[in-house]
Amino acid sequence: MAFGFDASAVRVFLGITPPLDVPYVGTRSAMVDAMLDMAEVGPSDYVIDLGTGDGRILIAAALDRGAGGLGVDLDPSLIDDAKAEADRLGLSDRVAFREQDLFDTSLQDADVVTMFLLPSVNLRLRPRLLDLEPGTRIVSNRFDMGEWRADAVREVRGYSAYLWIVPAQVAGLWRLEFEGKSIALDLEQSFQDVSGTALIDGQSQAVTSILKGNRLRFGLEFGEERRVFEGEIQGDAFMPTDDADWLAERIPE
Ligand SMILES: C[S@@+](CC[C@H](N)C(=O)[O-])C[C@H]1O[C@@H](n2cnc3c(N)ncnc32)[C@H](O)[C@@H]1O
Known part of the structure; x- marks a missing residue:
């Protein structure tokens, strides 16, 4: 019987990286297009992609829509893949990928925040998202934000894409x-x-x-x-x- 080991599990065990809050699953390209479309991502936008995985959402934002931005993920091998793909496509001057906890990532510069996380993680992020500049767009694959109703929902092959626009404080x-x-x-x-x-x-x-x-x-x-x-x-x-x-x-x- 062969004993394989999972490098990321060993890094977590040794305390080199914190445990993942969400496992890796890639967003399908039709969903990526829908999310970028709903957020009306364009060349002047700075996109922060939380839990970027192989960077496909941010790379599409840069390649198809001319945006710039930052993708963060705790998995170093996925970050390496994202950087390599951005290099291959000549996008490295516009997008950066960093091995970093999304909860330690400053969101203040974002015009758009993209994510495919989990309901509980979305809820933990919610207070920080609500604190962003009014008008900042947030798009999520599959999971909502509890009581913060989405401003738009689109069905893509059986899954939902959600858009929120950060509201100003008017109370x-x-x-x-x-x-x-x-x-x-x-x-x-x-x-x-x-x-x-x-x-x-x-x-x-x-x-x-x-x-x-x-x-x-x-x-x-x-x-x-x-x-x-x-x-x-x-x-x-x-x-x-x-x-x-x-x-x-x-x-x-
Ligand atoms: C469902 S995948 C989404 C990947 C990519 N955004 C996509 O849509 O194709 C979630 C990603 O979040 C990353 N992740 C989980 N917990 C994290 C954390 N605390 N900080 C940063 N990334 C995290 C995982 O490594 C994984 O790549």
């Missing part, structure tokens, strides 16, 4: 100045779902909206007339995206 009190009126908005937020009340001429009115990154849109009734407020959250301001004549500011607590 709190706002003052909306519009046609000489000063409207108090009291907003609550659960991930991308926004609800609350608007106080117009002493009358309270419900507000509901879905945030897409830093883009917010809701309607208010002024007598018979309904007016839509659509714009961008920029720090403590909510400003129209067109040339409409309103402006909202966050009221400090």
